[in-house]
Amino acid sequence: MTPPNPGEDDVMMPQRIHLQYETxxxxxxxxxxxxxxxDxxxxxxxxxxxxxxxxQDQLSTQVYTSHGPTVIMPTWxxxxxWFQRVGTFDExxxxxxxxxxxxxxxxxxxxxxxxxxxxxxxxxYHQQAATHSVLEETIWNLRVAFLQERVINQWESFTIWNAGKQGRKLYRCLSSSNQKKVRAFCDVDENKINKGFYTYEESKERPKPQIPVLHYRDASPPYIICVKLDMTGGVFEENLKSLHLEEGVDYYHFN
Known part of the structure; x- marks a missing residue:
């Protein structure tokens, strides 16, 4: 294996260990x-x-997002x-x-x-980083499993915020018992809302499940939010803020 280029290594500041040790x-x-x-x-x-x-609170509530760990591995x-209690890395x-x-x-x-x-x-940042060898679907499946284990299994019902591709994909990947907990999708897209429902065509049930699609103001928490942050010029964030909800109680991000 070709050794890494020294110019591609991460560089830590002199005070890093001292400050993190104190913390x-x-x-x-x-x-x-x-x-x-x-760099x-x-x-x-x-x-x-x-x-x-x-x-600091979101470091714990946003652990289900596509970004991965809320503190990145090179900074750990x-x-x-604690390391010995958690266990070794999967090699x-x-x-x-x-x-x-x-x-x-x-x-x-x-x-x-x-x-x-x-x-x-x-x-x-460099193209040879190991993270590029991990398949998106591998990450997706781990995220869905962790979300179900930690959040959805504890809820009686919930709303998926996003009636588009990501929201529907999440719904399809849930266990059948958790699919039944989805009371509605919500969105801002008038075309999706006017259609009135999403039909789960792949279901073996008869009749096929039809999940209502509502405007976000007409939906009810808790929510699993499948909308990417920092992508709409603040529009989505303002819509969410207007509902006066508590992250980690009324909603979790799964974008």
Missing amino acids: CLFNSTSLIGCQVRR PEGSTERYTRWINNIS FCSRD GGKGVPEDLLWFYQSVGQGGGVVRVDQCLLVYR
Whole structure:
């Protein structure tokens, strides 16, 4: 295997270990991350904003998004005791998202997620990164399983926010018992709303399930939100804010 180019390695700031160690002393069962600076500057701009700017509470509530771990693996710091309790990494090889799997195991065992709000790492982007070898469908299936285990299995009913491709895909990938919990889809697209319902054509049930499609103002929480953040010039975020809901109680992002 060709050794990595030294210019492609991430670079940590001199104070990183000291600051993360101090934070760990008060968060011994948490995974500690930090803010980062991307190199080349401007690469994965939306992702980098998310890494650096979601709130401390959202580090725990937004663990189901397509971005993956809410603190990125190159910034991880935790106590040896916590690492040993969670367990070792899955060394299945190329195509195994070992960081996501370990992150889910940590959260699943009650571990916290904390970020030191200082830039302590230069996070380098390059095409040879191992993350590019992981199939999107592999990530998707792990995310759906984790969402069902941690959230949907505990709910009696819920609404999927997005009657488009992503929302329908989530519905189709749910267990049959959780599909029955979906009371409605909601959206802002008048064409979808005017149609009135989504028919699950792949279902073996007779008649085939038809799930109502509502305007988001007419729908009821809790929601699983399948709308990407930071993509609508703030329109979606304002719509969500107008409902005065609590993230982690009334809704979770699965974008």
